[in-house]
Amino acid sequence: MVTSLEGEVTELLQQLIRNECVNDGRPESGEEWRSADVVRNYLEGGGLDLQVFEPTPGRTSLATRIEGSDPEAPSLLLLGHTDVVPVTPSQWTRDPFGGELVDGEVWGRGAIDMLNLTSSMAVAVRRLAEEGFRPKGTLVYCAVADEEAGGVHGSGWLAEHAADEVGCDYVITESGGIVHDGPKGRTVTINVAEKGASWRRLRVSGAPGHGSMPYRVDNALVKAAEVIRRLAAFQPAAHLDDLWQGYVENHGFPDDIAEGLLDPARVLAVIDTLDPRTAKLAHACTHTTFSPNVAHGGVKTNVIPDEVMLDVDIRTVPGDTEDDVDRYLADALGELADDVDVQPLGWSSPSTRSPVDTPLYDTIGRVVAGVYPGATLLPRLIVGGTDARFFRNRGAVAYGFGLFSRSVTYEDLSTRFHGVDERIDVESLGITTEAWIQLCRDFLG
Secondary structure, three states: OOOHHHHHHHHHHHHHHHOOOEOOOOOOOOOOHHHHHHHHHHHHOOOOOEEEEOOOOOOOEEEEEEOOOOOOOOOEEEEEEOOEOOOOHHHOOOOOOOOOEEOOEEEOOOOOOOHHHHHHHHHHHHHHHHOOOOOOOOEEEEEEOOHHHOOOOOHHHHHHHOHHHHOOOEEEEOOOOOEEEEOOEEEEEEEEEEOEEEEEEEEEEOOOEEOOOOOOOOOHHHHHHHHHHHHHHOOOOOOOOHHHHHHHHHHOOOHHHHHHHOOOOOHHHHHOOOOHHHHHHHHHHHOOEEEEEEEEEOOOOOEEOOEEEEEEEEEEOOOOOHHHHHHHHHHHHHHHHHHEEEEEEEEEEOOEEOOOOOHHHHHHHHHHHHHOOOOEEEEEEEOOOOOHHHHHOOOOEEEEOOOOOOOOOHHHHHHHOOOOOOEEEHHHHHHHHHHHHHHHHHHHO
16 A cells, blocks of 8 residues: 555656656756756645756756754755666666556656655655754755766756855765665665766777778777777776675675675676676776777768777776876777877766764664664665765765665666666655655754
8 A cells, every 4th residue: 555655755756757857968968947847846835945056057956945943953965866867768668758657666767866865855855844844953955957967067066156055064865775684684775985987088099091991901990999898808906995895794695705705816706706787786896997888980981980089987996096097098908098099078086985973874773773673774885976975075974875675676776777677666765755754853853
């Protein structure tokens, strides 16, 4: 049976999915104003005042707050984004922007990244406002644009230009919340750190010529293919930190597998033996990664190309710098490096992390134990980027959190994020919304 709270957040999530706010990285994409309007209308129905920010036409973010009575009390920002990544509809079982409710699950792009949390946060804040919640510490809610392309038109801009309106001592954003029963008992993940990003554009040079005479010519496209192959094969040294150790020790791997996953000399070989869904997450958690994802080159079928552009998504482990990335690229390309011009591409940010010895971390732990008795928090590194970094860099403590039902696993999360058939169960939506309400009451008082 669906509760009224579950029904409310389900309906809001469906509307956000159907708005199709696809962010492909272009300044004119996203059009998050559509979802900003939906959330604004929803929150205004609860009597909340809202502020709207639009640093770029159509890239709308909004914020609302419940003012605290004590200026010395800690403040909390619930931070969600409304944009989603592109999708190939033909690969999906259902319409990726249909927002269909099927067998207790809401289907659609953004269902777990992170429209589920954005909608549940909004429902929780409206419920608190309707109940006359008067906290000691201020509660802020933001639904922001452009998280999926680096936050330039969203949280990055807000953190710099609207700090008085949205800045808080503590921030909660995506994602966390996976429940797992392991050798050390039941744990629920909370993201306390994230990998860095150091995107690069590689300009591969060759020489033009006639396509009818390809023998021993300097074809930039052929050279680019070899550059891509080398990047895909390149493996920097493993980075095995305390967060990785905690994950391995709590997962329940067989002893020989667990020992190998904690051995820098063997970790990659052991990862190769894992289930593919687990392996790609394990590899990303332990290595700086290079993913060539966009290629542009050639002008005509019968003209040998003299230039190809490759856009590479590079995600760095804690401690890696821009100089390290440049060194990795030189090592990967070898003698081809002389024919490749490397330039920064938009998103560049080092890995960030927040401490766990904080009042908010303790509060989240109590909320989790209330939903899943006996469960403890398991701090994790998130391998993608989130808006948390903008606020960590300004001194805030930021966590990725939200609660899932027992039906959602690590493997589900790793395959559905930016993948096909993305979906979330209604039970998780209800659990998360209740968690926000309880957390705000407990933490803000």
